[in-house]
Amino acid sequence: MNPLWRIAEFLAATEGRLEGGAPQPALSGEEDAGAISPMAITGISIDSRTVGPREAFFAIKGDRFDGHDFAEAALQRGAALAVVSEDRLAELSGGPFVVVPDDPLKALERLGVAARARSHAKIVAVTGSVGKTGTKEMLRLAFSLLGETHAPVGSFNNHWGVPLTLARLPEKAAFGIFEIGMNHAGEITPLTRMVRPDVAIVTTVEPVHIEFFGTLEAIADAKAEIFEGLERGGMAILNRDNGQFDRLVGAARARGARIVSFGEHPDCDVSLVGLIEEDSGSRVTADVFGESVQYRLGAPGRHLATNSLSVLATAAVLGESPSAAGQALSQFSAPVGRGARTQLRVGEGSFTLIDESYNANPASMRAAIALLGAAEPGANGRRIAVLGDMGELGDQAPAFHAELVDNLATARADQIFLVGPLMHHLWNHLPERVQGAYAETAGEIEPILLDAIRPGDVVMAKASLLTGLGRLVAAMKERFPAKDPNDKEES
Numbered sequence: 001m002n003p004l005w006r007i008a009e010f011l012a013a014t015e016g017r018l019e020g021g022a023p024q025p026a027l028s029g030e031e032d033a034g035a036i037s038p039m040a041i042t043g044i045s046i047d048s049r050t051v052g053p054r055e056a057f058f059a060i061k062g063d064r065f066d067g068h069d070f071a072e073a074a075l076q077r078g079a080a081l082a083v084v085s086e087d088r089l090a091e092l093s094g095g096p097f098v099v100v101p102d103d104p105l106k107a108l109e110r111l112g113v114a115a116r117a118r119s120h121a122k123i124v125a126v127t128g129s130v131g132k133t134g135t136k137e138m139l140r141l142a143f144s145l146l147g148e149t150h151a152p153v154g155s156f157n158n159h160w161g162v163p164l165t166l167a168r169l170p171e172k173a174a175f176g177i178f179e180i181g182m183n184h185a186g187e188i189t190p191l192t193r194m195v196r197p198d199v200a201i202v203t204t205v206e207p208v209h210i211e212f213f214g215t216l217e218a219i220a221d222a223k224a225e226i227f228e229g230l231e232r233g234g235m236a237i238l239n240r241d242n243g244q245f246d247r248l249v250g251a252a253r254a255r256g257a258r259i260v261s262f263g264e265h266p267d268c269d270v271s272l273v274g275l276i277e278e279d280s281g282s283r284v285t286a287d288v289f290g291e292s293v294q295y296r297l298g299a300p301g302r303h304l305a306t307n308s309l310s311v312l313a314t315a316a317v318l319g320e321s322p323s324a325a326g327q328a329l330s331q332f333s334a335p336v337g338r339g340a341r342t343q344l345r346v347g348e349g350s351f352t353l354i355d356e357s358y359n360a361n362p363a364s365m366r367a368a369i370a371l372l373g374a375a376e377p378g379a380n381g382r383r384i385a386v387l388g389d390m391g392e393l394g395d396q397a398p399a400f401h402a403e404l405v406d407n408l409a410t411a412r413a414d415q416i417f418l419v420g421p422l423m424h425h426l427w428n429h430l431p432e433r434v435q436g437a438y439a440e441t442a443g444e445i446e447p448i449l450l451d452a453i454r455p456g457d458v459v460m461a462k463a464s465l466l467t468g469l470g471r472l473v474a475a476m477k478e479r480f481p482a483k484d485p486n487d488k489e490e491s
């Protein structure tokens with residue numbers, strides 16, 4: 001087995017020096033024959049609670065904590081060494097430490113750059129207003145079948161997540177998948193220059209964090225920064241259905257990228273030809289550069305089916321089989337809080353909970369409401385929407401909330417429960433017959449909602465994280481036990 005980093009390479013890349021003892025046994029030129037040698041670093045960590053044996057711990061300074069305060073704890077847990085800054089060394093005891101002249105985050109970035117430099121992997125980077133993590137997971141599934149594939153856990157898409165993921169890229173990986181996110185202009189440029197993608201995907205451009213930007217065009221320009229790091233001859237995979245498509249094409253061309261379009265428009269290089277939505281997933285027919293590809297996507301929703309086209313496009317431009325990539329996507333599933341479904345028992349039957357409580361913005365809210373519309377309630381069941389405030393929308397926030405009335409009508413929502421001051425703008429627009437209840441907080445609406453649920457219902461809950469619908473979902477799961485999947489009773 002290959003180590004992630006040999007000590008000598010690690011020191012050279014981080015520009016660090018060893019203090020407080022060498023990782024055992026000796027430092028000099030040991031080679032790794034077969035088993036992992038003691039001179040090998042097996043992983044990179046920035047969290048002392050989860051650091052594994054023989055991993056290198058980087059003491060990163062966050063908003064609330066400084067990793068230097070946990071460096072000794074990390075070593076006690078078995079870390080091979082801790083990377084610390086020169087000016088904090090005096091207050092630390094034990095070791096081994098790799099002391100760097102500046103900030104350990106800078107050292108992590110340098111290690112990431114070194115990982116990229118030694119790699120022969122095909123590198124894919126995903127950005128966009130929504131759908132980054134889901135697309136990243138689809139890429140992981142599709143490429144894992146073809147060769148060793150490295151992708152981040154979770155989102156890991158910011159100024160520490162990207163260099164951390166890059167520093168973890170195994171030397172022999174055949175594919176590297178990266179998620180790059182941002183809240184402000186200028187954040188993507190340094191990250192994409194580290195990652196140097198061969199393929200850059202922009203899922204879509206939507207009014208997310210728009211209070212920091214003002215206009216959609218400004219958001220598109222910030223996403224387009226991803227092309228700044230594109231390798232020579234690289235590809236830009238872009239959503240043609242999105243209003244910012246032309247702007248993104250212009251930016252990508254200016255960086256010498258080849259453009260590949262995906263979406264519903266028939267002129268796309270990779271287009272959606274057919275979609276059959278089922279509660280447990282979608283049957284997709286795509287046209288991939290003229291070839292018809294059929295596959296099953298393991299989670300429902302038109303938006304996810306569209307995202308999956310970018311995965312087939314990536315396979316095609318990297319010379320792999322789009323059809324094989326499509327087959328891998330049957331394994332895709334919606335994560336907890338992002339569309340995961342559970343059957344919960346109520347009375348003599350059960351209802352379906354669609355948990356979208358993790359976060360929300362206008363685009364993902366509309367997608368989730370459409371999911372509710374596509375779901376089939378059981379006999380006498382209803383479509384119930386439980387929606388909470390969406391944050392970071394600035395002046396336009398009331399309008400973004402109020403206009404959901406049309407989406408709810410299209411989705412044939414029968415009962416609507418709303419939480420939060422901004423949702424009051426929507427409440428006033430709802431026809432009386434669909435008004436379930438309105439409350440300022442999740443806690444206030446909880447007893448009313450729990451009493452309203454009946455067998456056969458489909459309940460979809462979505463809001464920004466701060467609105468706290470996670471608590472409401474937990475309350476439903478507490479009150480209504482999960483249905484045994486072997487239980488044949490129909491609701």
Ligand SMILES: Nc1ncnc2c1ncn2[C@@H]1O[C@H](COP(=O)(O)OP(=O)(O)O)[C@@H](O)[C@H]1O
Nearest residue numbers: 129130131132133134135204303338363364367
């Ligand atoms: N193309 C899309 N349009 C609208 N909503 C989407 C799209 N793709 C994903 N979503 C929704 O956005 C939310 C976040 O998805 P995720 O893949 O975690 O995105 P990100 O990593 O960009 O935050 C989920 O609720 C998901 O269903």
Ligand SMILES: [Mg+2]
Nearest residue numbers: 132133155157
């Ligand atoms: Mg994400």
